[in-house]
Amino acid sequence: MRLDDTPSLYQQIAGKLAQLIHAGTLARGERLPSVRDLARQYGVAVSTVVQAYHWLEDAGLIAARPRSGFFVALRPVELPEPTFSRLQRKPREVSADWLGRRVLGRERPEGLLSFSSGTPGLDMLNPDRVRRALVRAVQRNRNLLCAYPDIRGEAEARRAIARYAVGMGCSLEADRILITGGCMDAIALCLRVVTQPGDVVAIESPTHFSFLELLQSLHLRALEIPMHPRHGLSLDALQLALDTQPVKAVLLVPTLSNPLGACMPQPERRRLVQMAAQHDIAVIEDAIYNDLVTLDDMRRTVKSYDTTGHVMLCHSFSKTLAPGLRLGWLEGGRWSDRLCAIKDTQSGGQSAVLELALADLITQAGQAAAMRQLRAQASARLEQARRIVDEHFPRGTRVSAPPGGLLLWMELPRGLDTVELHERCLAERMLIAPGTVFSSSGRFRNCLRLGMGNDWTPAHEVALQRMGGIATAMVRPKV
Amino acid sequence: MRLDDTPSLYQQIAGKLAQLIHAGTLARGERLPSVRDLARQYGVAVSTVVQAYHWLEDAGLIAARPRSGFFVALRPVELPEPTFSRLQRKPREVSADWLGRRVLGRERPEGLLSFSSGTPGLDMLNPDRVRRALVRAVQRNRNLLCAYPDIRGEAEARRAIARYAVGMGCSLEADRILITGGCMDAIALCLRVVTQPGDVVAIESPTHFSFLELLQSLHLRALEIPMHPRHGLSLDALQLALDTQPVKAVLLVPTLSNPLGACMPQPERRRLVQMAAQHDIAVIEDAIYNDLVTLDDMRRTVKSYDTTGHVMLCHSFSKTLAPGLRLGWLEGGRWSDRLCAIKDTQSGGQSAVLELALADLITQAGQAAAMRQLRAQASARLEQARRIVDEHFPRGTRVSAPPGGLLLWMELPRGLDTVELHERCLAERMLIAPGTVFSSSGRFRNCLRLGMGNDWTPAHEVALQRMGGIATAMVRPKV
Numbered sequence: 001m002r003l004d005d006t007p008s009l010y011q012q013i014a015g016k017l018a019q020l021i022h023a024g025t026l027a028r029g030e031r032l033p034s035v036r037d038l039a040r041q042y043g044v045a046v047s048t049v050v051q052a053y054h055w056l057e058d059a060g061l062i063a064a065r066p067r068s069g070f071f072v073a074l075r076p077v078e079l080p081e082p083t084f085s086r087l088q089r090k091p092r093e094v095s096a097d098w099l100g101r102r103v104l105g106r107e108r109p110e111g112l113l114s115f116s117s118g119t120p121g122l123d124m125l126n127p128d129r130v131r132r133a134l135v136r137a138v139q140r141n142r143n144l145l146c147a148y149p150d151i152r153g154e155a156e157a158r159r160a161i162a163r164y165a166v167g168m169g170c171s172l173e174a175d176r177i178l179i180t181g182g183c184m185d186a187i188a189l190c191l192r193v194v195t196q197p198g199d200v201v202a203i204e205s206p207t208h209f210s211f212l213e214l215l216q217s218l219h220l221r222a223l224e225i226p227m228h229p230r231h232g233l234s235l236d237a238l239q240l241a242l243d244t245q246p247v248k249a250v251l252l253v254p255t256l257s258n259p260l261g262a263c264m265p266q267p268e269r270r271r272l273v274q275m276a277a278q279h280d281i282a283v284i285e286d287a288i289y290n291d292l293v294t295l296d297d298m299r300r301t302v303k304s305y306d307t308t309g310h311v312m313l314c315h316s317f318s319k320t321l322a323p324g325l326r327l328g329w330l331e332g333g334r335w336s337d338r339l340c341a342i343k344d345t346q347s348g349g350q351s352a353v354l355e356l357a358l359a360d361l362i363t364q365a366g367q368a369a370a371m372r373q374l375r376a377q378a379s380a381r382l383e384q385a386r387r388i389v390d391e392h393f394p395r396g397t398r399v400s401a402p403p404g405g406l407l408l409w410m411e412l413p414r415g416l417d418t419v420e421l422h423e424r425c426l427a428e429r430m431l432i433a434p435g436t437v438f439s440s441s442g443r444f445r446n447c448l449r450l451g452m453g454n455d456w457t458p459a460h461e462v463a464l465q466r467m468g469g470i471a472t473a474m475v476r477p478k479v
Numbered sequence: 480m481r482l483d484d485t486p487s488l489y490q491q492i493a494g495k496l497a498q499l500i501h502a503g504t505l506a507r508g509e510r511l512p513s514v515r516d517l518a519r520q521y522g523v524a525v526s527t528v529v530q531a532y533h534w535l536e537d538a539g540l541i542a543a544r545p546r547s548g549f550f551v552a553l554r555p556v557e558l559p560e561p562t563f564s565r566l567q568r569k570p571r572e573v574s575a576d577w578l579g580r581r582v583l584g585r586e587r588p589e590g591l592l593s594f595s596s597g598t599p600g601l602d603m604l605n606p607d608r609v610r611r612a613l614v615r616a617v618q619r620n621r622n623l624l625c626a627y628p629d630i631r632g633e634a635e636a637r638r639a640i641a642r643y644a645v646g647m648g649c650s651l652e653a654d655r656i657l658i659t660g661g662c663m664d665a666i667a668l669c670l671r672v673v674t675q676p677g678d679v680v681a682i683e684s685p686t687h688f689s690f691l692e693l694l695q696s697l698h699l700r701a702l703e704i705p706m707h708p709r710h711g712l713s714l715d716a717l718q719l720a721l722d723t724q725p726v727k728a729v730l731l732v733p734t735l736s737n738p739l740g741a742c743m744p745q746p747e748r749r750r751l752v753q754m755a756a757q758h759d760i761a762v763i764e765d766a767i768y769n770d771l772v773t774l775d776d777m778r779r780t781v782k783s784y785d786t787t788g789h790v791m792l793c794h795s796f797s798k799t800l801a802p803g804l805r806l807g808w809l810e811g812g813r814w815s816d817r818l819c820a821i822k823d824t825q826s827g828g829q830s831a832v833l834e835l836a837l838a839d840l841i842t843q844a845g846q847a848a849a850m851r852q853l854r855a856q857a858s859a860r861l862e863q864a865r866r867i868v869d870e871h872f873p874r875g876t877r878v879s880a881p882p883g884g885l886l887l888w889m890e891l892p893r894g895l896d897t898v899e900l901h902e903r904c905l906a907e908r909m910l911i912a913p914g915t916v917f918s919s920s921g922r923f924r925n926c927l928r929l930g931m932g933n934d935w936t937p938a939h940e941v942a943l944q945r946m947g948g949i950a951t952a953m954v955r956p957k958v
Contacts, residue, residue: 145803324624
């Protein structure tokens with residue numbers, strides 16, 4: 001059994017077929033090549049293709065018909081994609097009256113139906129498995145709770161993480177890994193080390209609102225770089241920014257960006273690394289969604305191309321395994337020692353028993369299978385949400401088609417104010433994230449992010465339909 | 480059984496007698512008042528005095544002689560106390576070439592006998608009790624590891640902490656407590672909220688080197704305020720500083736300051752609170768050693784006098800219960816909401832199962848007794864170390880007589896360079912902390928801190944005697 005999560009042959013084949021289905025190249029109802037034909041075509045064993053087909057079947061993408069073979073099960077929802085965002089000319093501080101702060105910070109009634117989370121709920125995770133791992137770690141290490149831990153994290157846990165990172169294309173030394181209190185904790189550490197207050201950080205646009213809050217709290221200025229809806233950060237725009245602005249770091253989510261769900265193509269990842277080395281800036285890579293992407297080749301990190309130590313890789317298992325362990329990790333490249341020193345000074349190490357539980361979990365034989373199942377479940381739920389959007393939201397709505405994860409980005413018809421939609425939804429006890437919270441410069445006023453995380457219920461489906469009705473009613477009749 | 484740790488009657492009586500013994504008022508070999516006499520004198524039950532005497536006996540301060548009563552067991556080591564430190568005129572940045580950084584940051588050989596820790600080792604803590612509490616917490620809360628926690632900490636844990644804080648004289652609302660990743664994490668959060676880079680923070684002199692590292696990493700300037708060896712921070716000097724310098728916050732350890740072991744008298748705590756309110760500055764109170772002090776009335780915090788919300792109380796159980804839980808907490812007064820927001824943004828919550836284990840531990844019936852035993856053990860070890868210092872260190876050595884904890888502060892004869900002593904000790908595989916690491920302005924060159932934490936062995940006793948020999952050899956013969 002493989003310990004790391006390198007895509008095996010059947011996963012690679014399944015990934016390619018999934019791409020063809022999502023792209024509409026293989027249309028709904030179309031018959032897939034026979035198992036034997038495909039095996040010949042790829043030069044693999046028949047059993048490998050069978051495995052791939054079963055994976056696609058689990059994901060709800062294809063269905064078997066007795067004695068006829070496999071057929072594409074889903075009509076791909078053919079909603080148009082969101083548009084390319086514009087370049088921001090000047091960096092700006094995330095201002096205190098940033099609209100996002102008001103939207104995110106307000107008190108909310110109890111019992112909301114939330115569409116605000118991209119984290120799998122209990123129905124998609126395995127609490128028993130996590131619990132058993134922690135109890136084992138506690139019982140096997142009698143004295144660990146009564147001593148200060150290694151500031152970098154338990155060596156055994158760092159070795160397990162280094163092995164895991166092979167599946168992200170990385171060859172990391174365990175001694176240079178630093179375990180943190182989650183992925184955001186890791187990113188905050190990186191920013192503290194490579195910037196001073198007032199410095200400029202290039203970010204994706206739209207970007208995760210937590211990044212904007214983080215930049216604000218560290219007194220950093222944000223420079224929003226346009227995003228291609230499918231391929232992510234525009235490197236041409238970034239190049240222009242690096243040539244004209246004193247950028248100190250680029251903070252991005254190359255795989256399944258939040259909120260867009262874009263994935264940067266591998267050749268561009270390589271180019272990004274070269275740009276960082278040339279301009280001597282840090283790339284802070286948030287790889288938290290890498291385990292959720294259904295395109296296996298998108299699991300390879302920007303970090304994997306790094307030869308000069310300019311890439312700081314941040315990751316955690318909070319979105320796939322156990323949000324409540326509160327553990328993340330980073331490999332900080334050339335800033336490795338300073339990261340460790342600043343963590344030592346400002347917060348200290350994490351609890352060693354939690355780290356050992358994590359090490360146990362990610363090296364278990366069942367881990368790769370658990371991830372595959374999680375990806376299939378998430379994909380099915382995403383597709384379900386896209387279907388409801390297609391049927392119930394106003395004409396002209398554009399929506400992202402991310403290859404995995406639990407987030408959708410929607411662009412509603414121009415003029416439809418999603419802050420107002422957010423208010424109207426709140427009044428009916430539904431919570432969404434309006435587009436303005438994903439920009440510090442007032443963009444995306446007609447956009448919103450839908451999160452299908454937490455526990456998804458039939459009530460959520462109904463609520464989403466209702467939300468579409470509210471939005472449709474808001475579209476002004478043409479004058 | 481009492482849930483909090485308010486000193487009971489017998490503890491108060493034992494504390495008073497301990498003070499008299501340490502001060503030499505009750506001399507070695509002297510007979511203590513009879514149980515009946517003392518009960519009459521204090522107006523308490525005979526059984527209460529018996530309990531007090533047994534406590535002192537456990538602490539090694541008195542001994543029973545059959546049919547004769549109780550006698551003072553220890554000759555108090557009559558070493559002179561350290562001198563009063565001087566006022567620093569101007570705040571200064573903790574510079575990059577701060578001597579402490581070089582001393583603390585260097586690589587050390589394996590297998591050192593360390594005198595650098597003030598944290599009790601496994602021989603003084605109870606790993607089994609902690610382990611059982613964590614396993615219970617994990618088993619009882621099936622899903623907690625698979626959900627993001629409450630950013631403030633589990634409500635049950637915050638309630639337990641609020642009850643515990645009654646023993647520190649505090650009446651805190653559980654809803655305003657914020658659980659952190661240790662005490663230093665709490666202090667760093669407080670500093671981030673009340674200061675900007677470049678601001679001035681008043682600190683004790685000598686102060687804990689970790690505070691200097693923290694100020695440096697947050698780009699803050701330190702203003703060193705003189706310390707009375709027994710009563711701590713000089714409020715007159717602080718007043719002068721507040722009148723002449725733009726101080727934003729005072730960071731101090733009012734009970735068992737590190738490294739001096741000083742305790743600020745209660746009337747001065749009240750005055751400090753008034754000064755903070757008047758100048759509208761924050762007092763960041765590190766109460767991590769409050770559970771270790773043998774003088775029960777010194778367990779009352781500065782925070783307990785706070786009516787305006789200017790005091791930020793930071794505490795953890797890392798020095799008394801379980802360093803490896805990596806939990807601390809704070810009550811941030813008027814900055815409560817901002818502290819919570821910044822923690823949410825920059826790091827996220829702690830692991831809920833650890834918090835519930837902590838709640839279980841500090842509300843267990845045995846907790847108060849465990850603390851008493853820990854204090855008695857620590858006191859005995861301190862006294863043992865003072866005795867060796869008395870017998871083996873050069874004439875003219877001054878040493879602190881802290882009422883509890885595991886740290887001693889020594890002032891060696893003027894001209895004796897403890898950085899050199901530190902080097903010579905390292906060469907013989909002993910680790911001490913030279914005085915210069917406790918100041919950012921090159922002070923305390925002839926001082927050192929001895930920590931009797933971690934696991935204390937007979938080898939440590941021998942090493943300490945040897946250290947005295949090395950120091951004695953370094954004293955230059957008078958010309």
